[in-house]
Amino acid sequence: MHSIDPFHVQLLSALLFGLGLVVVLTRRNIFLVLMGVEVMLNAVNLSFVGFSQQLPGAQSLWGQLTPLFTIAIAAAEACVGLAMVICITRGKDTVDSDQFAEMKE
Amino acid sequence: MFHSLDHLLGSAYFTLFALASLLCGGGLLLSKHPINGAIYLIGVMLSLSGIYALLGSPFLGVIQVLVYAGAIMMLVVFVIMVLNQARDHRVPRFDGFSIVGAIFPIALAAMVVKTLAFADASTIDPAAVRGEIAPVAATMFDLTPAGPGYYLLFELIGVLLLVAVVAAVMLAKRHLDSPAAPAAPAEGDHAQH
Numbered sequence: 219m220h221s222i223d224p225f226h227v228q229l230l231s232a233l234l235f236g237l238g239l240v241v242v243l244t245r246r247n248i249f250l251v252l253m254g255v256e257v258m259l260n261a262v263n264l265s266f267v268g269f270s271q272q273l274p275g276a277q278s279l280w281g282q283l284t285p286l287f288t289i290a291i292a293a294a295e296a297c298v299g300l301a302m303v304i305c306i307t308r309g310k311d312t313v314d315s316d317q318f319a320e321m322k323e
Numbered sequence: 324m325f326h327s328l329d330h331l332l333g334s335a336y337f338t339l340f341a342l343a344s345l346l347c348g349g350g351l352l353l354s355k356h357p358i359n360g361a362i363y364l365i366g367v368m369l370s371l372s373g374i375y376a377l378l379g380s381p382f383l384g385v386i387q388v389l390v391y392a393g394a395i396m397m398l399v400v401f402v403i404m405v406l407n408q409a410r411d412h413r414v415p416r417f418d419g420f421s422i423v424g425a426i427f428p429i430a431l432a433a434m435v436v437k438t439l440a441f442a443d444a445s446t447i448d449p450a451a452v453r454g455e456i457a458p459v460a461a462t463m464f465d466l467t468p469a470g471p472g473y474y475l476l477f478e479l480i481g482v483l484l485l486v487a488v489v490a491a492v493m494l495a496k497r498h499l500d501s502p503a504a505p506a507a508p509a510e511g512d513h514a515q516h
Contacts, residue, residue: 221333222377224445229436230341230374234367236432237348243424244417249357249403253364256395257348260371263387267380271447278451279462282380283473286463289390290480294487296395300402301491307406308497313357316418 227268234261248313252299259292337377344370355416357403361396368392380454 234257241254263285270281303313310317347366354360368391375384452458463473 221330222337222447224447225439226337226341227374227378228439230344232432232435232439233345234348235435236428237345237352239428239431240425241348241352243428244421245352246415246418247357249399250351250354250360253351253357253360253399256364256391257351257367260368260391263383264371264374267375267378267383270380271378271451272445273451274448275450276452276462278448279454279458280471282383282454283459283463285383286386286459287476287480289386290484293390293395294483296398297487297491298494300398301494304402304406305494313406 224268224272228265231261231265231268234258234264246315248303248307248315248318251315252296252303255299256292256296259288263288333377337374340370340373340377344374353416358400361400361403364399365392365396368396379451382454382456382459 238254238257238261241257242251245251245254266281266285266288270278272278273281306318307313344367347363347370350363351360351367354363368387372384372387372392375381375387462471463477465471466474
């Protein structure tokens with residue numbers, strides 16, 4: 219029944235995490251930065267599920283329950299993060315993350 | 324024979340979903356408008372939910388579609404459309420720092436892959452529990468003292484979501500002392516007279 223190599227799952231997870239980090243670090247649009255964080259969260263969830271299938275018996279459920287909590291935390295994070303985007307965009311009328319540099323001086 | 328066919332189909336579906344998620348991730352990286360990026364991100368989440376179902380966690384796959392691709396991405400798309408006046412086409416996609424910034428994630432992913440490749444070969448346990456609704460609920464709401472105690476986390480997540488809603492309303496309000504509705508102070512004045 220199980221025909222998937224666990225190494226391939228972890229490989230996909232690492233690649234997606236790297237891709238999300240590239241999006242966070244390279245894009246300047248503030249929405250794309252938030253979406254890169256979401257991709258990284260998804261990659262870690264996939265890693266949890268992939269490793270949980272290697273545990274025996276009832277322990278294999280524990281790794282499948284943790285992503286449920288991660289998804290709830292991600293919902294709270296998106297809620298507060300988007301409210302902060304609305305808050306800081308109101309004064310500047312831009313979504314370029316390089317324009318929000320007041321704390322530098 | 325059917326076993327080998329199942330084997331082949333599982334690998335084919337996994338390859339399909341993995342390629343779809345990576346391609347959608349690349350589209351997110353190169354997208355011009357954030358709305359396009361949001362659509363690509365939904366593609367990443369849908370293909371990952373397919374992989375969860377293939378790996379034996381169908382309930383998690385359903386929650387991924389409902390909460391992530393449904394609720395969270397709806398919020399993201401809604402805010403992008405609300406702030407569409409903020410002329411995001413002036414923002415360049417990449418700048419000089421981007422080339423430097425791309426090196427470190429690639430190095431990190433390469434190190435993780437190298438560590439995994441040199442680790443002991445791991446296999447999926449055939450006795451692993453398939454995460455359908457009944458076993459997930461039985462584990463999460465296991466109230467016995469010897470249980471894992473996930474129900475406490477469940478309650479705490481509820482409090483956290485409530486706090487996040489209050490914080491979002493406080494942050495997104497235009498003025499902190501403004502009334503919720505324009506009619507409210509008139510009624511207050513009327514009551515004082």
